Amino acid sequence: MRRALISVWDKAGLLEFAAELAGMGIEILATGGTAAALEQAALPVVRLETLTGFGEVLEGRVKTLHPAVFAAILARNNPQHLAQLDLLGSRPIDLVAVNLYPFDSQAESVSLRDAVELIDIGGVALLRAAAKNWERVTVLCDPSQYGSVTEEMRQAGGVSEETRRALAAATFSRTAAYDAIIAGAFAPPDQPFPERLTLSFQKIAGVRYGENPHQRAAFYRDPQPATGTVANATQLQGKELSFNNIVDLDTAWGLVWEFDRPAAAIIKHATPCGAAVQPTAAEAYQAAQACDPVSAFGGIVALNAEVDERTAGEIAEIFTEAVIAPGFTAGARALLARRSNLRVLECSAPHSAGSLRGAERRSSPLRGFEVRSVMGGLLAQDRDSVDLDESQLQVVTPRAPTAEEMADLRFAWKVCKWVKSNAIVLAHGGATVGIGSGQPNRVGAVEIAVKGAGDRARGAALASDAFFPFRDGIDAAARAGVTAVIQPGGSVRDEEVIAAATEDEIAMVFTGVRHFRH
Known part of the structure; x- marks a missing residue:
């Protein structure tokens, strides 16, 4: 390895890395800000314009996009390529270390018009060129890679093919993630589901195994996760x-x-x-x-x-x-x-107490929706972040809930949203006393909830995540002593269900909103 090109926004570890390369006799080419940092530290560096014969133009928008640079990176070790490099007055570049303008971390704080100035063009091109020619070129896209690469160079006298390939894979993953974040920021707010969905997440932890020991697993997160998640x-x-x-x-x-x-x-x-x-x-x-x-x-x-x-x-x-x-x-x-x-x-509190709705950032890969994998594809939907709209509540029985019952109905309704369907929640005094979850029929969920509650079901409020298709669920609740029910309504048998509640003087409230959870 004889020649390296360094062009970095994040200067972390730069001086130590460059000193290691210089100590191995490697010539360092660098762009403006990077070169200035190395010069200030009295490290040997050749400014890139010495190779290209051109300085930066368009306020720095163009500084590395030049045939002499890219040919030096993309050239293979064959006589034809080397001869063409000679004609350009260039020599092979063996190592490329680039990290990108911080669009992903800073775009949220500025307008899209200003954020475009943070979109890296030359850096991405340099990384992709070096990764494409991984059989000859070592490419680094993150300061965290400097130490292991220089250690291997010291110990082995170079960088192995296995390492170069792994670094190239990491680089293509990085540039893909960078473009995915930019695409997300440009997506129109009123079009949440793009024709092509590109998701990019960063691995933060290996997980010992998945749901079961025979399943492999890992934990990935948004590159810029929202507060409070x-x-x-x-x-x-x-x-x-x-x-x-x-x-x-x-x-x-x-x-x-x-x-x-x-x-x-x-x-x-x-x-x-x-x-x-x-x-x-x-x-x-x-x-x-x-x-x-x-x-x-x-x-x-x-x-x-x-x-x-x-x-x-x-x-x-x-x-x-x-x-x-x-x-x-x-x-x-x-x-x-x-x-x-x-x-x-x-974990810090989310943006606003009351729910985690809107937690994703503008440039988040998910942008406020959730996904679930199915064989051969993904399903995407808005998060179920609808709050209870008091103005839409409809008391449908002769008896209205008391203030205490209404407080428990509100509480039970919010809890019910997080219970697997079919879901029934019994609550009294601001606490659940019985929960029936994951049942294929609603009356079964009621029976489980009232059995779990026992005597605590008397005077309790009941929330159901979806409508009651028959009166049997209400009858089971009445036998247990439930006095108030909140549910979406909307069944073809609503009148029958309301009549059952009325017979037992149960107050019933319709929300008009369903909260299935699977």
């Missing part, structure tokens, strides 16, 4: 997160931020087994755990308020897989540390 939570202690942990944490975190008062949720197998809103975090956790103590064992806990020592003590009483909250007091941290395997995550 599980993808950018900080793990403070405990074993590495599993695939199932991450899925359950996401559900739990989304649920508690439906509320602006202290809330707690306990999740097992991606569905709530308890949730509550109470005056304090400790009381919220106690009430959530009381819903189904058996299922809460080994669950995932989320709170939307700081965890104090009292709350931590309650959580530590039973086996818990993980807990996530916006903060932990020193006393809580010390207490939870006694459970060394307990995964403790701290």
